[in-house]
Amino acid sequence: MADAMKFSDGAGYEAMMGVWSALIGADFLDWLDVPDGSRWADVGCGNGASTELIVRRSKPTSVEAIDPSPAQLEFARNRHHSGVATFTLGSAVQLPYPASAFDVAIMALVIFFVPDPAKGVAELRRVVRPGGTVAAYAWDIEGGGFPYEDVHLAMRSTGAEPILPPHSEVARLDALYRLWTDAGLMDVETREIVAHRVFPSFDDYWATAVSAPGIGQVLAKLGAQQVSRIRDSVRGSHGLGELTVQGRAHAVRGRVAT
Numbered sequence: 339m340a341d342a343m344k345f346s347d348g349a350g351y352e353a354m355m356g357v358w359s360a361l362i363g364a365d366f367l368d369w370l371d372v373p374d375g376s377r378w379a380d381v382g383c384g385n386g387a388s389t390e391l392i393v394r395r396s397k398p399t400s401v402e403a404i405d406p407s408p409a410q411l412e413f414a415r416n417r418h419h420s421g422v423a424t425f426t427l428g429s430a431v432q433l434p435y436p437a438s439a440f441d442v443a444i445m446a447l448v449i450f451f452v453p454d455p456a457k458g459v460a461e462l463r464r465v466v467r468p469g470g471t472v473a474a475y476a477w478d479i480e481g482g483g484f485p486y487e488d489v490h491l492a493m494r495s496t497g498a499e500p501i502l503p504p505h506s507e508v509a510r511l512d513a514l515y516r517l518w519t520d521a522g523l524m525d526v527e528t529r530e531i532v533a534h535r536v537f538p539s540f541d542d543y544w545a546t547a548v549s550a551p552g553i554g555q556v557l558a559k560l561g562a563q564q565v566s567r568i569r570d571s572v573r574g575s576h577g578l579g580e581l582t583v584q585g586r587a588h589a590v591r592g593r594v595a596t
């Protein structure tokens with residue numbers, strides 16, 4: 339069986355993906371336009387990057403944050419200071435919350451990791467009150483929107499396959515739309531969100547990219563020569579100095595019927 343991605347380093351995650359999540363998430367939260375003082379669920383909160391963004395930008399009354407990775411949760415608990423959020427170990431497919439407990443529930447960069455994405459959306463819908471919002475965003479992996487896509491391409495050119503989320507296909511705009519409408523959500527809309535991030539040097543970019551579990555776990559099993567070929571190929575398209583990298587995500591939102 340192919341390896342699965344392991345999220346076991348909250349600090350490493352922050353540089354590799356938390357920064358990206360905050361860049362995309364800012365646009366996403368503006369788009370949701372949820373009133374201040376709402377009760378949020380952040381499903382697949384990881385190291386708390388999405389949770390802290392909700393706390394800062396959306397002024398929630400409460401955030402229930404949940405993730406199956408104890409290491410990510412430990413980092414999330416340590417970085418959280420306002421006391422608005424509670425962090426729980428668990429999975430999107432079986433949320434330990436009663437029906438209609440929240441005004442809004444989101445999955446930020448999570449839906450393609452959920453073993454049964456439709457079940458995950460059904461759970462989000464169950465725990466949100468009538469009239470509330472169910473929303474998500476995920477990298478457009480199939481369309482090349484993953485921020486470290488050039489490393490994936492360079493790996494493949496040497497015969498090495500990066501580890502992808504098990505359900506990359508659900509991040510297509512049409513797939514997200516169908517998941518949300520099939521779950522019975524109303525007023526469903528999708529959109530693309532693009533973010534840019536500046537890396538001070540190629541070395542910084544490379545160190546950050548290889549800390550992505552789907553890249554680093556594979557490179558760790560390759561020989562030094564093959565890793566050098568991959569690195570040289572990525573550097574060839576950037577040079578050694580400062581570089582700006584683009585990531586592109588797909589977002590979806592819908593409302594629970596009243």
Ligand SMILES: C[S@@+](CC[C@H](N)C(=O)[O-])C[C@H]1O[C@@H](n2cnc3c(N)ncnc32)[C@H](O)[C@@H]1O
Pocket residue numbers: 345355356359381382383384385386387388404405406407410428429430431445446447448451452453
């Ligand atoms: C890319 S991270 C996103 C974390 C955070 N939401 C953010 O925006 O940075 C994906 C997270 O999904 C979590 N995850 C994997 N399977 C899950 C599941 N079945 N239910 C909920 N979360 C899951 C992982 O543990 C990981 O923390």
